[in-house]
Amino acid sequence: MLDQLFDGYTRSILIFTGIHAVAAYSFFLPFKTGQVSLGQAGFLAVGAYAAGIMTQKFGLPFPVAMLIGGLITGAIGVGVGFPALRIKGIYLLLLTLAFAEIVQGVVMTWEYTGGAEGFQGIPYNAYTLDYVYGALVVLIVFFARLERSSLGRAMDSIHEDETAAEVMGVNVVGVKLLAFSLGAFIAGLAGALFAHHVTYVDSITFNILVGVNILMFVVVGGSSTYWGPLLGAAFLSLLPEFLRMLREWLELLPVLWWDSFPMNRVYGFVYEFLDFENEKRLIAYGIILIVMMIVRPDGILTRDGLRRFRFGRKADHA
Amino acid sequence: MPEPAGGVCLSVRGLTKRIGGFYPLRDLDMDIACGHIHAVIGPNGAGKTTFFNLLSGVLAADSGQITFEGRAIDDLRPVKRTIRGIARTFQNIRLFRHMTVLENVMIGQHCRSYASLWKALRNVAFHRPFGEVREEREMRVHAMELLEFLGLADKRWAKASDLPYGAQRKLELARALATQPRLLLLDEPAAGMNPHETEELDDVITRIRDRGVTIVLVEHDMNLVMKISDRVTVLNFGTKIAEGLPKQIQGDPAVIEAYLGQDASL
Numbered sequence: 001m002l003d004q005l006f007d008g009y010t011r012s013i014l015i016f017t018g019i020h021a022v023a024a025y026s027f028f029l030p031f032k033t034g035q036v037s038l039g040q041a042g043f044l045a046v047g048a049y050a051a052g053i054m055t056q057k058f059g060l061p062f063p064v065a066m067l068i069g070g071l072i073t074g075a076i077g078v079g080v081g082f083p084a085l086r087i088k089g090i091y092l093l094l095l096t097l098a099f100a101e102i103v104q105g106v107v108m109t110w111e112y113t114g115g116a117e118g119f120q121g122i123p124y125n126a127y128t129l130d131y132v133y134g135a136l137v138v139l140i141v142f143f144a145r146l147e148r149s150s151l152g153r154a155m156d157s158i159h160e161d162e163t164a165a166e167v168m169g170v171n172v173v174g175v176k177l178l179a180f181s182l183g184a185f186i187a188g189l190a191g192a193l194f195a196h197h198v199t200y201v202d203s204i205t206f207n208i209l210v211g212v213n214i215l216m217f218v219v220v221g222g223s224s225t226y227w228g229p230l231l232g233a234a235f236l237s238l239l240p241e242f243l244r245m246l247r248e249w250l251e252l253l254p255v256l257w258w259d260s261f262p263m264n265r266v267y268g269f270v271y272e273f274l275d276f277e278n279e280k281r282l283i284a285y286g287i288i289l290i291v292m293m294i295v296r297p298d299g300i301l302t303r304d305g306l307r308r309f310r311f312g313r314k315a316d317h318a
Numbered sequence: 319m320p321e322p323a324g325g326v327c328l329s330v331r332g333l334t335k336r337i338g339g340f341y342p343l344r345d346l347d348m349d350i351a352c353g354h355i356h357a358v359i360g361p362n363g364a365g366k367t368t369f370f371n372l373l374s375g376v377l378a379a380d381s382g383q384i385t386f387e388g389r390a391i392d393d394l395r396p397v398k399r400t401i402r403g404i405a406r407t408f409q410n411i412r413l414f415r416h417m418t419v420l421e422n423v424m425i426g427q428h429c430r431s432y433a434s435l436w437k438a439l440r441n442v443a444f445h446r447p448f449g450e451v452r453e454e455r456e457m458r459v460h461a462m463e464l465l466e467f468l469g470l471a472d473k474r475w476a477k478a479s480d481l482p483y484g485a486q487r488k489l490e491l492a493r494a495l496a497t498q499p500r501l502l503l504l505d506e507p508a509a510g511m512n513p514h515e516t517e518e519l520d521d522v523i524t525r526i527r528d529r530g531v532t533i534v535l536v537e538h539d540m541n542l543v544m545k546i547s548d549r550v551t552v553l554n555f556g557t558k559i560a561e562g563l564p565k566q567i568q569g570d571p572a573v574i575e576a577y578l579g580q581d582a583s584l
Binding site (some may be wrong): 142145146148149150151152153154156157160161163164165166167168169170171172173174175178 | 374375376396397400401406408412413414415416417421424426427429430431432435438439442445450451454457493494496497
């Protein structure tokens with residue numbers, strides 16, 4: 001449906017951007033209750049493998065497999081969420097990181113899905129674009145409602161002061177566990193979508209950097225509003241494309257004054273930097289992250305910032 | 319002492335908290351009568367805040383029993399105690415600073431409007447995307463009543479951290495009341511308030527009592543304590559040194575000694 005609107009290249013970029021955004025939301029939900037997870041890559045892997053097994057080995061149709069993959073991931077999320085209840089901050093980061101490592105190890109040694117050779121021949125899903133953006137719409141509606149609901153407020157209150165929230169009657173254990181496992185469920189969906197688009201996954205696909213990237217999407221986009229993960233994922237995923245465009249424009253410039261020292265060096269540097277291959281992207285990510293932490297530690301979008309743009313707020317409900 | 323009409327609301331037996339070799343609270347027995355304003359006073363470090371932390375479940379007691387309305391609550395998590403009907407405020411204000419005044423109060427109502435997590439999630443996930451659910455509307459109306467009661471209604475959109483100190487104390491009170499408690503633990507509600515605000519507060523506390531809420535009050539402002547409390551317990555070094563009517567306490571030599579030291583001549 002959607003896929004006929006775009007050529008293959010654009011389609012591929014849009015798909016990956018969308019999957020990144022879904023993954024970013026899977027990080028955002030536990031983060032709303034103050035739980036920072038670097039292990040979302042592990043959940044992506046579980047979702048990818050579970051759904052892949054369902055379609056390839058059991059011949060289930062993709063939507064069913066995706067849902068089963070999500071549910072299995074969510075169940076594992078409950079399991080990881082329990083120990084995560086008691087620990088905070090850097091220790092929780094380590095726990096989730098360790099979880100991702102465990103998943104990577106299991107995936108690498110599990111012969112049923114190809115072991116270290118990777119899981120090959122996952123059926124290709126021609127409608128990934130529709131599924132991805134359908135899922136995104138559902139997620140955005142869900143988060144928009146969450147932000148205006150009592151459950152969303154309860155999550156925010158846990159983020160701010162867990163003890164006070166508990167004493168004020170918020171079921172901290174339940175809400176945190178719910179947020180963590182729902183986040184895992186969303187990650188499982190993202191993993192399933194990813195696996196059936198690229199048709200080949202292995203343990204390296206879901207390495208630690210994937211978890212870091214997902215965290216970056218949310219941190220850069222803004223973690224206090226539900227538009228943040230979408231913006232961050234879109235911004236960082238499309239950045240290489242913007243830079244590629246910039247480079248093409250740079251070539252259009254009259255080159256006379258670029259040819260002499262020192263401008264030829266500057267030109268060379270910029271030109272090379274804009275040539276965005278994988279390694280250099282990481283340099284740029286690092287620089288962007290450092291600048292962001294100094295200039296806008298709360299991300300590009302913040303809740304207060306959005307409020308300012310809401311002209312003539314509905315005066316008074318009560 | 320005549321027995322109060324409503325019976326015993328909260329009863330504490332042998333309550334002890336130990337940190338290493340130090341006892342913030344040791345072997346405390348106390349009965350709090352329904353419908354009373356029961357003040358707990360004592361010098362700094364006497365164990366008053368520890369007492370509150372044990373009652374609300376923030377800290378676990380090392381030994382002793384707490385009975386609320388005839389049922390033991392020792393093994394309950396803080397949230398379960400809140401649902402049973404015990405609410406508290408904090409000495410060092412612990413509002414949700416980035417949330418608005420109205421949202422802070424609505425957090426207090428969460429446990430009443432959404433008894434189960436499933437109901438809360440269902441209202442998010444399966445309700446039509448636009449428009450407000452019935453529970454939300456009821457919560458907001460009730461929250462506004464509370465804010466009007468405490469004189470904060472016109473500040474409902476303000477961020478909690480933007481409020482002046484006295485108003486933040488009032489907001490803590492509103493948030494605690496939003497959980498619909500039958501026992502309210504107030505930890506130094508008048509701290510940092512000016513005399514005018516304290517006078518208002520004394521009126522507010524009395525009115526809350528008249529609504530049928532039992533109040534335990536930890537407070538350093540002796541004028542306030544002596545004026546509004548029905549009964550006073552004095553703690554020192556984690557043990558009870560005196561208990562009685564405000565007038566009896568004022569003249570008690572043990573109390574004077576605890577506050578002013580031995581050989582103090584007034």
